[in-house]
Amino acid sequence: MAVLARAAADALRPHCARLPPHTRLRGPEIGLVMLRGRMGGDGAPFNLTEATATRCTVDMAGRMGHATVLGRDMEKAELAAMLDAALQDPALRPALLAAVIAPLAAEQAERRARDARRAEATRVQFFTMATMR
Amino acid sequence: MxxxxxxxxxxxxxxxxxxxxxxxxxxxxxxxxxxxxxxxxxxxxxxxxxxxxxxxxxxxxxxxxxxxxxxxxxxxxxxxxxTTLPRFGYALPVDTAAMAIHRRISSTYKDLPGGQVLGPTFDYTHRLLDFALEAEGLAAPPPAAEAKEEAGRMPAVTAILAQEGLMAPDLASDAEPPDITREPLAFPADRALRLQAMARGDEGFLLSLGYSTQRGYGNAHPFVGEIRMGEVRVEIEPPELGFAIDIGDIMVSECQMVNQFAGTAEAPPQFTRGYGLVVGQNERKAMAMSLVDRALRAPELGEAATAPAQSPEFVLYHCDNVESTGFVEHLKLPHYVDFQSELEKIRAIRARWFAERAP
Known part of the structure; x- marks a missing residue:
């Protein structure tokens, strides 16, 4: 789910063309999720802001697939729900994990790693007269 | 009217x-x-x-x-x-300690665990207009430098102070917070409500109030314990699934403001904190919010509340710019009947004033 939620519809679409037919049980529909933070980062929760999200539930050969993703891309939510259903099918799962999930996960991990390398390149060592701790 | x-x-x-x-x-x-x-x-x-x-x-x-x-x-x-969209539900609280860091600085510890990374910041620029940006068809800037290593996990600074007992902890609980999008603002407003109102509040208003606490309207001696900016994961727990799912990342800016606290009969002298959390990249607002959050905690910490930034009514009733602009700008709508009655009243008063002074 985490991988599908971060993928673009364009990346999911080619893998959904040959999936078994599905029927929509709910959505795709756009709505709001209220995000929460914690006081001081680790205290009691508080409501931060709403964010748009899109959800979709499909039935694929008796298996229910569900997706909720941040943003307003209805096609992406439906494709993710279809893949969620297909991934529950033991006959389809290994191929989908290898063809869809693993490459997308690698791509997303590389994007995160690139940001972390960029952040690391801005690591700063300030020199002061003070020594402390 | x-x-x-x-x-x-x-x-x-x-x-x-x-x-x-x-x-x-x-x-x-x-x-x-x-x-x-x-x-x-x-x-x-x-x-x-x-x-x-x-x-x-x-x-x-x-x-x-x-x-x-x-x-x-x-x-x-x-x-x-x-207001046109349905509410799907509440997300689980984001874990800012596990943030994918783009920026993380502290003005209290030079060598804090995880170190300091500047990220894409205006800090240390010279604030000189760059006329090169006026030209059209500029070549794309070179890609940002990448280190060989990745910036690692960065523990929260407040946790470091808390280890020594120097920092008053924020009570960890999973109490259901109030929600101003569902219930109107009411007083006394607890801290969760105040933080929600400020997170959506006007940046300029909070900035001015935060500044006022530094200038003496409120008893602030703040240090930036930590500012961090980066992506946090958002998780929800749909009732039909019964387990949490990850629905994507969101960029947030967070500020932990460390403040003095003299202690009371019950609590030893220790630092206290103000907290700011804002969606997107906006550390100015996160900092201002953390200053005002700390100022608003005055009664809870046994401090005298004398300044505007320490008054929950003053801050929360006026920090929302949609509400503020609604009431200020409504003045330009027709008030003809109201004003008609004012006109009649002042004409009558003036007539009496002149009559009393007639020779």
Missing amino acids: YVSVKGGETAIGHAHAWLAEARRGDTALAELSTAQIEQQLSLAVDRVMAEGACADRGLAALALKQARGDSTEAAFLLRAYR
């Missing part, structure tokens, strides 16, 4: 047509796309998103385009739009 009026449709239609033309500007120039606004005016987009209380960069960019760059009007548009 204003009264409803009839008529004026033609004039209003013409005014809005002129507005549309003015919005577009000189048609000899290329039209600005919402994608360009989202990408190239991203901090304006983030501000509208935070004050519009609806995290969606595409919508915020559209609102900015429609509002001709007026951020308060754009926030208003976003607030109005969000």
Whole structure:
């Protein structure tokens, strides 16, 4: 789910063309999720802001697939729900994990790693007269 | 009180047509796309998103385009739009300690665990206008430098102080917080409500109030324990699934402001904290929010509340720019009946005043 939620519809679409037919049980529909933070980062929760999200539930050969993703891309939510259903099918799962999930996960991990390398390149060592701790 | 009026449709239609033309500007120039606004005016987009209380960069960019760059009007548009959408539910609290860090600095510890990374910041720029940006068809800037290593996990600074008992802990609980989008603001407002109101509050208002606490209106001796900015994962627990699912990442800015505290009969002297958390990249607002959050905690910490920033009513009733602009700007709507009665009253008073002084 985490991988599908971060993928673009364009990346999911080619893998959904040959999936078994599905029927929509709910959505795709756009709505709001209220995000929460914690006081001081680790205290009691508080409501931060709403964010748009899109959800979709499909039935694929008796298996229910569900997706909720941040943003307003209805096609992406439906494709993710279809893949969620297909991934529950033991006959389809290994191929989908290898063809869809693993490459997308690698791509997303590389994007995160690139940001972390960029952040690391801005690591700063300030020199002061003070020594402390 | 204003009264409803009839008529004026033609004039209003013409005014809005002129507005549309003015919005577009000189048609000899290329039209600005919402994608360009989202990408190239991203901090304006983030501000509208935070004050519009609806995290969606595409919508915020559209609102900015429609509002001709007026951020308060754009926030208003976003607030109005969000009322048309159903609420799916509440997300689990984001874990900012596990943030994918783009920026993390501390002004209290030079060598804190995880270190300091500047990220994409205006800090240390010279604030000189860069006329090179005026040129069209500029080559893309070179890609940002990448280190071989990745910036690792960075523990929260407040946790470091807490280990020594120097920092008053924020009580960890999973109490269901109040929600001002569901219940009207009521006083006394607990801290969760205050933080929600400030997270959507006007940046300028909070900035001024935060500044006022530094200048002596409120007893602030703040240090930036930590500022961090980066992506956090958002998880929800749909009732039909019964387990949490990850629905994507969102950029947030967080500020932990460390303040002095003398201690009381029950609590030893220790540092206390103010907290700021804002969606998008907006550390100025996160810092201002953390200053005002700390100021608003005065009664809870046994301090005298004498300054505006320490008054929950003053801060929370006025920090929302959509509400503020609504009440200020409503003054331009027809108040003819009201004013008619004022006119009659002052004419009568003046007549008496002159009559009393007649020779």
